[in-house]
Amino acid sequence: MLNSLSLYALPVIIIMILTVGIIKKVPVYEEFVEGAKDGFKVSINIIPYLVAIIVGISMFRASGAMETIASLFAPILNALSVPIDSVPIMITRSLSGSATLGLFTELAQKLGPDAYATKLCAVIVGSSETTFYVLAVYFGAIGIKKLRYALLVGLLADTIGIIAAVFVCSKVFLPNIG
Amino acid sequence: MNYIFFFLIVFSIIFGIINGRTQEVVNGMLSGADLAVKIALSLIGIMAFWLGIMRIAEKSGLVQLIAKLIKPITKWMFNEIPPESPAIGNIALSVSANALGLTNAATPIGLKVMQDLQEYNEEKSSASNAMCMFLAMNTAGFQIVPATVIAVLVAVGSKNPTEIIVPTMIVTSIAFISAIVLAKLFSKFWTPQIISNKERSDSNA
Known part of the structure; x- marks a missing residue:
């Protein structure tokens, strides 16, 4: 049911916008073309911001620093019954969407769909966005260079999300398994 | 952002050298630059399409109608x-x-929203409170059905992939609300936006 909601939402929105436009006597074709003109400019504007952030993150991932950070946190996380396998995903979540999905697929294949780590990571991946990417694209499109508190808020919310995920999942999934 | 950029690049190179992964780090730099351009270029078509559709929605008054409906909440969130x-x-x-x-x-x-908000922004190269609020909502990634995650779970043979929907919804709501509250809080305590009269008269290119 929920899946078909996602499937039909887009066509319904488009039909609605065009129909209301025609009823209100908006020259829909002319206005569409006028609006679409900006598409190229906006996309090109993003490039420098995206290069800066994606290069930085992809270098960071390649350096192996993530594994080192994960091992530093291991003792604390063990005490909170957080599986160590889920740590790389927690760190990557805010940095890179494709890397997170790759890590998650790998983890799900390795541990199987019923493992607690798989479920915890599924919730973490599903409940958040790639903060760095969103900020680079959205601010890049209009040429904002000073982000003020936007990054801090994004990362704090991600951290709160991870803590909430650990808490909720331990209540929902742990009793069934262990 | 300057420090984060510096840290990501310099720290990665030093760490890569220590770890004996210099080659990987250099490759990461090249592939990252490549990927960034590919993402931006792949956006052009879909971006043009939606900007066109959105312009129709605006001209027909539909967008303004929606704005009126949610006024009670947005008056507080986007008071500028x-x-x-x-x-x-x-x-x-x-x-x-x-x-x-x-x-x-x-x-x-x-x-499109960012462009709209930029028109109300006094200092064109610095984020406004409204932008920070909007991005707080976006980076929190409020989503009803995490379709991609469910697809992965199905692919690895999960018998009950939809069991993650409710926990995900609880978590995403907590993160979403926290982000909004945090953004509102920071807008009160953070250094105010610099308002310069010189910038104000400049048109938004």
């Missing part, structure tokens, strides 16, 4: 933006597109 502005209606559309998992529509609509 006139509540009947198309920007507010577009914000509602963007959040809905995100919630429904329509990534292809959400990004173009979101960028």
Whole structure:
């Protein structure tokens, strides 16, 4: 049911916008073309911001620093019954969407769909966005260079999300398994 | 942002050398630059399409109608933006597109919102409070059905992939609300936006 909601939402929105436009006597074709003109400019504007952030993150991932950070946190996380396998995903979540999905697929294949780590990571991946990417694209499109508190808020919310995920999942999934 | 950029690059290179992964780090740099351009270019078509559709929605008054409907909430969240502005209606559309998992529509609509908000921004190269609030909502990634995650779970043979939906919804709501509250809080305590009269007269290119 929920899946078909996602499937039909887009066509319904488009039909609605065009129909209301025609009823209100908006020259829909002319206005569409006028609006679409900006598409190229906006996309090109993003490039420098995206290069800066994606290069930085992809270098960071390649350096192996993530594994080192994960091992530093291991003792604390063990005490909170957080599986160590889920740590790389927690760190990557805010940095890179494709890397997170790759890590998650790998983890799900390795541990199987019923493992607690798989479920915890599924919730973490599903409940958040790639903060760095969103900020680079959205601010890049209009040429904002000073982000003020936007990054801090994004990362704090991600951290709160991870803590909430650990808490909720331990209540929902742990009793069934262990 | 300057420190983060410096840290990501310099720290990665030093760490790569220590770890004996210099080659990987250099490759990461090259492939990252390549990927960034590919992402931007792949956006052009879908961006043009949605900006066109959104312009129709604006001209027909639909966006303004939505803005009026959600006025009670947005008056508090975006107090610097006139509540009947198309920007507010577009914000509602963007959040809905995100919630429904329509990534292809959400990004173009979101960028339209940023352009709208830029018109109310005094200092064109610095983020306004409204922008920070909007991005707080976006980075929290409020989503009703995490379709991609479920697809992965199905692919690895999960018998009950939808069991993660409710926990995900609880967590995403907590993160979403925290982000909004945090953004509101920071807007009160952070150094105010610099307002310069010189910039104000400059037109938004």
